[in-house]
Amino acid sequence: MKVHIKRSFDSSSSTYDSSCDIQRLVARHLAELITDKYENILEIGAGTGVFTDEIACKFPSADVTCVDISQALLNVAKEKHPHYKYICADGENLSLKNGGFDLLASSSTFQWFAKPEKSIPELINHLKPGGKFAFSIFAEGTFAEMSILNKMTGFGSVYNLRPDKAYMEILKGYDVKFETREYVLWFDTVKQFLKKQKGTGATFTGASKFTSKTSYQKFIELYPELFGENGKIPVTYKIFYCSGTV
């Protein structure tokens, strides 16, 4: 599964930045939740550096280590912030020396983790005592419209996202604050939405890619019919945010 996720993101290196409308909004809000000053920051799932840009603005003199499973995306981030450290690795199997960071941050990434109940606490162990963490994670409820249409047409499968409560359970032992926000973005056409979604590389769903032309056509027709308003179609995203201390 990881190899498919990595491959999808690898292929989005030239389109991610012009497609990531929701991830940009999420990165901005996550940055707002991070207060105080930090010198040694670990970012997991840095991608092309969308959230890294926020970190760079807020903490211009910090040492930042960016981890991502996709080297192609990290190459884009490196062009923007050449002085940061970049590690291409699976964030669920990091072999960094634990304990050195004062902030651990990750935006729009942990939903791709296979075992977040194990790997998120392991990542938090990279913090020194008193260190802070802040995460944003796509949660169940994202693509609510597409989920309904998938059952009706067979097209538009949705990756199995965990409910926000699952992350609250994982983090309950820490001093932590939670927030879940729902966003609705409006697109001119279904095709425009599908193109943007493909552009972010977040296309792995675990389902077969082979769906018929008829299913696709039905999906394109039904989406505006069932959900459209004023000539636009809505896409719902549900994002879990948390910030805490160890």
Ligand SMILES: C[S@@+](CC[C@H](N)C(=O)[O-])C[C@H]1O[C@@H](n2cnc3c(N)ncnc32)[C@H](O)[C@@H]1O
């Ligand atoms: C939606 S992008 C978010 C990128 C960036 N944080 C942002 O806000 O735009 C998800 C990122 O997670 C990375 N990713 C997915 N699974 C990963 C894993 N197991 N370890 C490290 N990075 C991973 C992908 O390569 C991709 O860059």
